Amino acid sequence: xxxxxxxxxxxxVLERRFTLGEIPGVLWTPASAPAPLILMGHPGGLDRMYPxxxxxxxxxxxxxxxxxxxxxxxxxxxxxxxxxxxARADLRRALEAGEPVSDEIVDRLVLPLVDQAVPEWRxxxxxxxxxxxxxxxxxxxxxxxxxxxxxxxxxxRIAAAGLFAGSFVPRSIxxxxxxxxxxxxxxxxxxxxxxxxxxxLDLFDAFGSKxxxxxxxxxxxxxxxxxxxxxxxxxxxxxxx
Amino acid sequence: xxxxxxxxxxxxVLERRFTLGEIPGVLWTPASAPAPLILMGHPGGLDRMYPxxxxxxxxxxxxxxxxxxxxxxxxxxxxxxxxxxxARADLRRALEAGEPVSDEIVDRLVLPLVDQAVPEWRxxxxxxxxxxxxxxxxxxxxxxxxxxxxxxxxxxRIAAAGLFAGSFVPRSIxxxxxxxxxxxxxxxxxxxxxxxxxxxLDLFDAFGSKxxxxxxxxxxxxxxxxxxxxxxxxxxxxxxx
Numbered sequence: 001x002x003x004x005x006x007x008x009x010x011x012x013v014l015e016r017r018f019t020l021g022e023i024p025g026v027l028w029t030p031a032s033a034p035a036p037l038i039l040m041g042h043p044g045g046l047d048r049m050y051p052x053x054x055x056x057x058x059x060x061x062x063x064x065x066x067x068x069x070x071x072x073x074x075x076x077x078x079x080x081x082x083x084x085x086x087a088r089a090d091l092r093r094a095l096e097a098g099e100p101v102s103d104e105i106v107d108r109l110v111l112p113l114v115d116q117a118v119p120e121w122r123x124x125x126x127x128x129x130x131x132x133x134x135x136x137x138x139x140x141x142x143x144x145x146x147x148x149x150x151x152x153x154x155x156x157r158i159a160a161a162g163l164f165a166g167s168f169v170p171r172s173i174x175x176x177x178x179x180x181x182x183x184x185x186x187x188x189x190x191x192x193x194x195x196x197x198x199x200x201l202d203l204f205d206a207f208g209s210k211x212x213x214x215x216x217x218x219x220x221x222x223x224x225x226x227x228x229x230x231x232x233x234x235x236x237x238x239x240x241x
Numbered sequence: 242x243x244x245x246x247x248x249x250x251x252x253x254v255l256e257r258r259f260t261l262g263e264i265p266g267v268l269w270t271p272a273s274a275p276a277p278l279i280l281m282g283h284p285g286g287l288d289r290m291y292p293x294x295x296x297x298x299x300x301x302x303x304x305x306x307x308x309x310x311x312x313x314x315x316x317x318x319x320x321x322x323x324x325x326x327x328a329r330a331d332l333r334r335a336l337e338a339g340e341p342v343s344d345e346i347v348d349r350l351v352l353p354l355v356d357q358a359v360p361e362w363r364x365x366x367x368x369x370x371x372x373x374x375x376x377x378x379x380x381x382x383x384x385x386x387x388x389x390x391x392x393x394x395x396x397x398r399i400a401a402a403g404l405f406a407g408s409f410v411p412r413s414i415x416x417x418x419x420x421x422x423x424x425x426x427x428x429x430x431x432x433x434x435x436x437x438x439x440x441x442l443d444l445f446d447a448f449g450s451k452x453x454x455x456x457x458x459x460x461x462x463x464x465x466x467x468x469x470x471x472x473x474x475x476x477x478x479x480x481x482x
Binding site: 190201204205209210211212213214215216217218225227230231234238 | 431442445446450451452453454455456457458459466468471472475479
């Protein structure tokens with residue numbers, strides 16, 4: 001892990017960009033240390049997502065958490081995958097034609113991404129937890145929700161997850177979700193155009209966790225109400241101490 | 242409205258029992274005044290429900306709200322209705338036999354109750370808002386959810402509602418819900434045995450409100466997590482000022 005730039009905000013939060021091998025990432029740390037870490041998921045494209053990610057990270061930092069994220073495979077400046085590009089084109093075509101999105105397209109779109117991303121996030125976690133001032137337990141927050149599901153199953157250092165049900169979910173991931181046992185807060189935008197509401201509800205139902213909460217709000221993909229940021233902080237406050 | 246007894250708790254909350262004509266009720270007021278009022282719904286049987294209602298009321302009072310409730314028609318010491326008793330017996334029989342609960346039973350069980358209770362709650366609201374130290378806007382919190390829906394439609398003094406989706410809902414009430422426009426927080430126990438999950442989701446979908454939030458938690462009817470009490474207070478804090 002190599003830090004490439006840093007800036008400190010008025011609120012005392014230190015933002016550091018880094019690379020982990022070829023993978024770019026960003027780490028935000030609050031003034032208080034040691035801070036429990038929240039891994040922040042996103043749909044890929046760190047530069048495009050930066051304003052929203054930085055806002056989420058600084059909101060979490062205000063509550064005492066460090067936050068970090070890395071670029072997804074095939075996104076930003078990372079090499080494209082022909083399989084993923086084809087799946088994305090097929091998804092777009094189905095949505096534009098108003099056709100149902102087939103399981104086969106969802107599998108091609110999401111499963112290779114999960115297979116590649118999850119080991120990268122675990123490697124990032126190794127590097128982040130080796131830094132001074134950052135400690136476990138670790139939370140995962142955001143999407144791609146299938147990445148969050150797999151991480152929650154395979155990564156014992158993740159103690160709680162706030163998952164954004166804002167993307168299509170392969171049926172095999174819904175099956176994997178039965179093995180998740182950590183506390184969950186699942187966020188669903190009720191009118192999300194890039195999602196399947198019933199699939200999100202099926203996924204919530206499948207999770208094996210004894211404590212799981214669904215927060216569904218009116219509005220589309222990017223319309224998550226501001227108060228959900230506070231709710232997420234309170235959720236992590238209950239589980240990352 | 243006639244006060245019949247009062248006691249003051251250690252936390253400064255004043256609890257007064259009252260009768261409104263033949264209907265018994267309870268009013269809890271915080272030390273601070275004037276306080277916005279939350280009407281607390283329940284399934285009927287004030288004495289049986291008292292410990293939970295008093296806990297909810299004092300939690301709300303700690304956040305600055307007055308809270309009040311009245312007995313439902315046909316419950317507690319109030320005269321029984323033959324129609325409701327028959328419907329309740331039919332419901333019990335269907336549940337014990339593991340049969341689906343028919344729309345016809347749900348209609349007989351809930352619609353006469355809503356028709357009788359809603360005018361009573363509005364009369365109680367008149368009397369409560371005439372007391373010194375209590376003011377609008379008013380919130381409704383709890384169940385029977387069909388009573389909350391009808392109140393939200395017909396009673397303009399109710400500015401926000403935290404509804405507990407813990408009872409069967411007639412299809413005509415789901416239609417009425419389209420006319421609800423106030424902010425809503427709907428609470429659903431995911432594994433509630435005395436409920437129909439899909440019906441609760443259909444009801445949430447039907448509400449016409451621009452701001453509506455669903456909180457679903459694992460567990461049965463009486464297993465609402467304690468943190469939902471804080472969430473409800475924060476919801477009312479956003480809307481009853």
